[in-house]
Amino acid sequence: MPNRFVVALAYDRLSTFEFGIAVEIFGLPRPEMGPDWYRFAVCAIEPGPLRAVGGFQITADGGLELLDEADTIVIPGWRGAHAEPVPPALVEALRLAHERGARLMSICSGVFALAATGLLSGRRATTHWHHVENLSRLYPDVIVEPDVLYVDEGRVLTSAGSAAGIDLCLHVVRTDFGPEIANRLARRLVVPPHREGGQAQFIERPVPPAREGLRFAPLFDRMRARLGEEQPVARLAAEAGMSVRTFLRRFKAATGLPPGEWLLAERLARARELLESTGWSIEDIAGATGFGSAATLRHHFRTRLGTSPAAYRSRFAPERARATDPAGFKKQKAAPRGG
Structure with a gap:
């Protein structure tokens, strides 16, 4: 080294x-x-x-x-x-x-x-x-x-x-x-293992009011659990109990990002973890993380990370990467990115 x-x-x-x-x-x-x-x-x-x-x-x-x-x-x-x-x-x-x-x-x-x-x-x-x-x-x-x-x-x-x-x-x-x-x-x-360099430095309201925190915290968990699915804004707003306009404003105030950008960052993070820890194909990872196709996953990798999924795996995946599911991950059918 x-x-x-x-x-x-x-x-x-x-x-x-x-x-x-x-x-x-x-x-x-x-x-x-x-x-x-x-x-x-x-x-x-x-x-x-x-x-x-x-x-x-x-x-x-x-x-x-x-x-x-x-x-x-x-x-x-x-x-x-x-x-x-x-x-x-x-x-x-x-x-x-x-x-x-x-x-x-x-x-x-x-x-x-x-x-x-x-x-x-x-x-x-x-x-x-x-x-x-x-x-x-x-x-x-x-x-x-x-x-x-x-x-x-x-x-x-x-x-x-x-x-x-x-x-x-x-x-x-x-x-x-x-x-x-x-x-x-x-x-x-006791810090997050990886925050992408392109993440915003600060957000308008780092600590949302208690009522919004109760709405958003479980919503974030659900959004992460179904990254392979389409997640339109109207659906997310309904789950949060807000109008679409209010939801968009408060989501960005709470996270610093619009819902679509937040989902993209989460999907890329999940894709990186799967590339590091499994032997899944690029196509399978694209489907499990909501990109829909290997071409779309490659596009976002190149745009956001300046590399390809294959090059990323070659650089960061340990030799013992498994073809089995890592803890907490299940393969899902490919779906449009949505959000």
């Missing part, structure tokens, strides 16, 4: 939460993950003492010379976001590391330090929604994606605000070690 040595940057007025994400994912000993787990070090970009937000100090393992050896470099939220200049020595060290083949990833406002290197020029990137406007203004050559959790541009990766850094780090683990290890780590962290 080519990205074992992970180095996280540290500096005065360090963003504590974002730095903690890097430590939690890459820096803790995890013997249960096998002998090839990450090695981790903290790089001070300047002389100490280095104070982190919250009143404590960071003791680093070394200086910028650590970046000469790093396979992956994590840039936590940058101090002062866009208002704080990035030291030229750090800019040069990051550029050289990238030229050498290192993978660079930023969390939240860490994107400003990454953008200062010029490595995001012409590339897609994201950051916390609060910083999107300033990122676009300061770096107009960056293709800013304002409504996603993270962006993977190969050896340059960026995440949105704070907790989205967890999603990005788990995505990296998934890429390096496969879905089984990433899911096991997510269980240790």
Whole structure:
């Protein structure tokens, strides 16, 4: 595995939460993950003492010379976001590391330090929604994606605000070690095993009123249980006890997505799991997840994930993938996507 040595940057007025994400994912000993787990070090970009937000100090393992050896470099939220200049020595060290083949990833406002290197020029990137406007203004050559959790541009990766850094780090683990290890780590962290990078950063009303919560929670469960079926909006609205107009408004307020987009995301998630854990044919998986045909499934895989179902299975399915049903899945007849 080519990205074992992970180095996280540290500096005065360090963003504590974002730095903690890097430590939690890459820096803790995890013997249960096998002998090839990450090695981790903290790089001070300047002389100490280095104070982190919250009143404590960071003791680093070394200086910028650590970046000469790093396979992956994590840039936590940058101090002062866009208002704080990035030291030229750090800019040069990051550029050289990238030229050498290192993978660079930023969390939240860490994107400003990454953008200062010029490595995001012409590339897609994201950051916390609060910083999107300033990122676009300061770096107009960056293709800013304002409504996603993270962006993977190969050896340059960026995440949105704070907790989205967890999603990005788990995505990296998934890429390096496969879905089984990433899911096991997510269980240790008590977080969802995989949130798609294109998911919206925030929703209009994250916690719906109690009455709506009672209506939507069981509806979500039923929708997931019948992904292979057509699910027209009129039917869903009736099940929720709302008019179609009210249902559409409240569904989007509760999830951040229209019903059709929510169903598509759930169907893709189910298809990925079946590709990872079974030996079913692409056609069978398309039918079980509501895409109706292998061609439709391939289209949405290519559009949303930038790959094909076969390539995804080749990359992520363990060798022991079974031809039997995984727990909780049953084959269903192919049906139009609906919703």
